[in-house]
Amino acid sequence: MSEILQPQSPGIPLPVPTLFSQPYWDGCQVGELRYQRCRDCGAITMDPAPACSACFSPNLDWEVSTGLGEVYSWTTVWRPQTPAFTVPYVAVIVTLDEGFWLLANLINCPVDAVHVGMRVKATFVELSDEITLPYFEPLPSLQL
Amino acid sequence: MAKHPFHDVAIVGIANSEQARVLEGHDSTTITFQAVHGVLADTGLSPSDIDGIAAGPFSGPLTYYMRNGPSWRHYMAPSIPTILDAASAIATGQCHTVLVAHGSAGVYTERASTAPWTRPAHEFVVAYGMFTAAEFALIAQRHMHMHGTTPEQLATVAATIRNNGHAHPDAVYHGRGPFTPDDILASRMVADPFHLLDCAMTSEGACALILTTRERAQDLPTKPVYILGGACDSFGPSYQHPPAWDLAGPSGRNNGYTGRWAAQKSFAMGELGPTDVDVCEFYDPFSFEIIRQFEAYGFCAEGEGGDFIMDGRIGPGGQYPVTTDGGTMSFSHGGAAVQQLQRVIRGVEQLRGTCATAQVPDAQVAMCSNGGAGALFTDVMLLGTETP
Numbered sequence: 001m002s003e004i005l006q007p008q009s010p011g012i013p014l015p016v017p018t019l020f021s022q023p024y025w026d027g028c029q030v031g032e033l034r035y036q037r038c039r040d041c042g043a044i045t046m047d048p049a050p051a052c053s054a055c056f057s058p059n060l061d062w063e064v065s066t067g068l069g070e071v072y073s074w075t076t077v078w079r080p081q082t083p084a085f086t087v088p089y090v091a092v093i094v095t096l097d098e099g100f101w102l103l104a105n106l107i108n109c110p111v112d113a114v115h116v117g118m119r120v121k122a123t124f125v126e127l128s129d130e131i132t133l134p135y136f137e138p139l140p141s142l143q144l
Numbered sequence: 145m146a147k148h149p150f151h152d153v154a155i156v157g158i159a160n161s162e163q164a165r166v167l168e169g170h171d172s173t174t175i176t177f178q179a180v181h182g183v184l185a186d187t188g189l190s191p192s193d194i195d196g197i198a199a200g201p202f203s204g205p206l207t208y209y210m211r212n213g214p215s216w217r218h219y220m221a222p223s224i225p226t227i228l229d230a231a232s233a234i235a236t237g238q239c240h241t242v243l244v245a246h247g248s249a250g251v252y253t254e255r256a257s258t259a260p261w262t263r264p265a266h267e268f269v270v271a272y273g274m275f276t277a278a279e280f281a282l283i284a285q286r287h288m289h290m291h292g293t294t295p296e297q298l299a300t301v302a303a304t305i306r307n308n309g310h311a312h313p314d315a316v317y318h319g320r321g322p323f324t325p326d327d328i329l330a331s332r333m334v335a336d337p338f339h340l341l342d343c344a345m346t347s348e349g350a351c352a353l354i355l356t357t358r359e360r361a362q363d364l365p366t367k368p369v370y371i372l373g374g375a376c377d378s379f380g381p382s383y384q385h386p387p388a389w390d391l392a393g394p395s396g397r398n399n400g401y402t403g404r405w406a407a408q409k410s411f412a413m414g415e416l417g418p419t420d421v422d423v424c425e426f427y428d429p430f431s432f433e434i435i436r437q438f439e440a441y442g443f444c445a446e447g448e449g450g451d452f453i454m455d456g457r458i459g460p461g462g463q464y465p466v467t468t469d470g471g472t473m474s475f476s477h478g479g480a481a482v483q484q485l486q487r488v489i490r491g492v493e494q495l496r497g498t499c500a501t502a503q504v505p506d507a508q509v510a511m512c513s514n515g516g517a518g519a520l521f522t523d524v525m526l527l528g529t530e531t532p
Contacts, residue, residue, distance in 0.1 A: 008271070015267035047268045047385055054394075072388065073289070075281035076336040077273055082257040085273040091335075093282055093386045103386040105272050116289040133271050 002110045005090055007125040007135055012084045014131045021048040023062050028132040033067045033122045035100055036060040046100035067122030068139065069096040074106070074114045090114050094136055108137035146358075148413045149235035150228075151531035154361035154368035157187035157354030158489045163316050163476035167249045167348040176202050176247030179350035183243070187354050188365055194354070196239035198226045200246055200481060215239065222246050223484035224514045224523035228374045230355050240357055247350025248479035259346050261480045266384035276429065277343050279387045280518030281335040283400065284432035286389040288337060291447035293435060295337050297454065299328035301466075302342045302431040302473060304459045309470020311501040316347045317474040328431075342431040344472035344483075351485050353492075369492045372509070372532070373413030374525040375406035382519040389517065400436070403513060403522025407441040410524045414509075415532040418443045422507040424464050425491040427484065428471035433516045434458070440522070441511070460502050468494065468502035484514040484523075491527045 017025045027034035036045040036052075039061055043054030051058050072093040080087050090106040092114070106114055107123070120136040127133050146152045159182030161175050170178075176199065184190065196216035197203045203217045216239035218226055230242040252259045262276035287293050303323040310321030323341065331340040361368035379391055379399040389400035397405060411417055418441060426437050435449035443464065444452040458466040469475040469490045477483045491510035493499050508529045515522040 008273070012273070013265060013270045015270055016265070017267060021267060073282045073286040074336075075278050075285055076333070077278050078332065078336075079258070079277070079334045079340075081263050081273045081275045081278075082254075089273050091272055091274060091278050091282065093388055101386045101388050103269060103272060103274070116286070127271070131271075 002112045003088070005088070005107045005109050005111055006086070007107050008085060008089065008105070010127050012127070013082070014128055020050050024048050025131065027064070028124055028134055031124050033065040033134055034062050035065055035098065037063050044098060044100045046102065065096050065098050065122070069094040069120055071114060071116055071118040071120060072101060073116060076111060076114065092120070092136060094120055102134070105135050106137070107135045108141065113138070147415070147532050148373065150231050150371040150373060150413060152358045153231040153234050153355055153371050154358055155353055155371070155488070155492050155527070156356050156361050156364050156366050156368055157183040157189065157352070158492045159183035159186050159352050160314065160486065160489060161247065161350040163314065163347055163349035163478070165316060165347050170249040170348070172248050172251065173202065173205065175249045175348065175350040176245055179247055179352040180206065180243065180245050183245070183352035183354050186366060189241070189354065194241050194243045196230060196233060196242035198222050198230050198242055198244045202245060202247070206243070206245070216242065221481035223481050224374065224488065224512070224525050225376050227353070227355070227488060227525065228376070231371050231374070234355060234357055240360060242355045243352065244355065244485065245350065245352035246481045246485060248482055249348040251479055252346055262383070264383050269384060274383060276383070276518065277335040277338055279383055280430040280433065280516060281338050282387050283389055283436070283517045284337055284430065287400070287432065287436065291450065293432070293450035295329060296325055297435065297450035298337060298342055298431040299325035301434045301453055301458070302328045305428050305467045305471050306341065306474045308460070308468050308502050309474020312469050312475060313500060315470045315475040317345065317470065320474070338430055344429045344477045345474070347476045347478055349476045349478040349482055351482055351489055353485065353489060367496045369495045369527050369529065370531045372416065372526040372528040373410030375409040376523040377402045377404070377406040377521060379520040382521065387518050387520065399517055399520055401440040402517050402520065403437060403515070403524055404440040404442070406522060406524040410526045414526045414528065416509060416526060420509050421464065421511045423468060423491070423494045423504045423510045424458070424466045425468065425487045425494070425510055425512040426466050427487055427513045427515060428467045428473055429516050430518070434466055436517055437513060437522070441524070465502065465504055468499065468504070487512045487514060488525060488527070491525070495527055495529050
C-alpha cells in the first residue's frame with residue numbers, strides 16, 4: 001500500500017474569514033459543514049457570499065451539510081506551493097450530496113487511490129484557535 | 145466604412161526586451177522602459193506621437209517621464225482585454241495612438257515557493273496548497289475522466305511548443321531541446337497530470353506594442369496588422385473558487401469551454417471561421433490548455449482535442465501551428481501580464497512574415513489567446529493582414 005495522506009501541520013497559511021464567511025468557519029469549529037441556501041429561490045450558494053448565486057437575492061440562510069459527497073476532480077501535488085506544505089498532498093473538488101462543490105484536501109487515503117467518483121466524507125482538523133479546517137476522507141473509512 | 149470598429153485599428157509596433165530566467169541589473173521599470181524604447185524604434189515614432197498609454201502600473205510613470213500628457217490612460221496590467229480597450233478608445237476617437245507595455249523583473253525571488261502571482265491568499269484555497277499548476281490540473285483531470293484524454297497527448301503538446309522555443313534564438317530556453325513526448329513524461333511530477341515539462345516556466349522580461357488608426361498606419365514603415373475581432377470570457381476571479389469544468393449559470397455556458405463565446409464573437413466580427421486561421425498563438429500555461437482551446441474555439445468537437453493535436457497537426461508545417469515562439473513553456477513567462485501580451489506580439493510577427501523561426505508561409509490570419517479554464521477566463525483576438 002502506498003503512503004497514507006495526512007493533514008498539513010500548523011504553520012501553513014490559514015484562512016482569514018470575512019463578515020459573510022465567518023458562520024462557515026464557526027461551523028467547522030463545532031464539526032459542522034455549513035452552506036447557504038436562498039430563502040427566495042431555494043438554490044445553494046457556495047463559497048459563502050453576500051447574495052444568492054442563482055437569483056442574487058440577499059436573503060440567505062445557513063444549513064448544515066451531511067458532509068457526504070464524491071470526488072469531482074483531483075490532483076496529487078508533488079511540488080509544494082510553499083515550503084510550509086508537506087508533499088504529497090491531494091487537492092480535490094468534492095460534489096457534496098446537497099449539490100454544491102467544495103475544494104479541499106484528501107486525507108486518510110493511500111496517495112494512489114484517489115479517483116473521480118470516490119465517495120468521501122468531511123472531517124475536521126484544528127489548526128489554530130480560530131481555524132478548524134475541513135478535509136475529506138474516503139468512505140467507508142480505511143482501517144488504518 | 146469598416147464592417148466593425150476594430151477594423152479601423154492596426155497594430156503598427158511590437159518589441160520584446162531581452163528575456164531571461166533572471167535579468168541582472170534590472171527591475172520591472174527599467175526593463176519595461178527598454179521595451180518601450182524598442183517599440184518606438186520599431187515604428188519610428190517618438191513619445192510626442194503617443195496620446196494614450198496602457199501599461200498597468202507603468203502608465204503613470206511613462207506618461208510623466210515621456211511628457212506626453214494629457215493622454216488617455218489605462219491602469220490594468222495589460223493583456224488582450226487592455227489591447228481591446230485601447231482599440232476601442234482609438235475607434236471611438238478618444239485618442240489615436242496607444243502605447244501598450246508591461247515588464248517584470250526582480251519580482252519572483254523566493255524560489256522555494258511557487259511564483260507569487262500564482263498563489264493569492266484567498267480563504268477558500270489558501271490552506272489547501274493551491275497554486276496555478278494545481279488549479280489547471282483539476283480542469284485537465286476532469287477532461288481526462290470524461291473523454292479519455294491521455295498523458296501522451298498532453299506531452300505531445302508540450303514537446304511541440306518546447307521545440308518551437310528550442311529553435312527560437314531569443315527564447316529563454318533556446319537550445320534546451322529538442323524534446324520528445326517521452327522526455328516530457330519522464331520529467332518529475334508537479335501536479336498530476338502535469339509533469340514539470342507540461343508547465344510554464346518563469347522568467348523576466350518586458351514587451352510593448354503600439355496601436356493606431358488605419359489611416360495613420362499607412363504612413364508608418366511597418367506592415368500594419370489589423371484587429372479583425374476580439375472578445376473576453378470570464379467566470380470570476382482566478383484561484384479563489386473551485387476551478388470546476390462544469391461551473392455555469394442559467395445560460396449553461398460552462399467554464400470548461402471558457403473562450404468559446406469570445407471566439408464566436410471574434411469570428412463573427414472578422415467574418416471568419418476556424419478553418420481561416422493560419423497560425424494559432426494560443427496561451428500555453430499548461431499542455432492541456434492547448435487541447436481545451438481547440439475544442440472551445442470550434443476547431444474540433446468536444447472531447448476530440450486529444451486526438452486532434454496528434455500527428456503533427458500543431459507543429460511546424462502542420463495545419464494549425466501553435467505557439468510558434470515557444471510560449472510560456474520556453475520563450476518567456478515574465479509574470480501576470482507580459483507573457484500574455486507576447487502572444488499578440490508573436491501573432492503580429494507571423495503576419496508581418498518576419499519570424500526568424502517557425503514562420504508560417506504567407507500567414508494572413510492569426511488567432512491569439514490569453515488565460516485558461518484553470519484561471520476561469522479566456523480572452524481571444526483575431527489578427528489579419530487585410531480586413532473584410
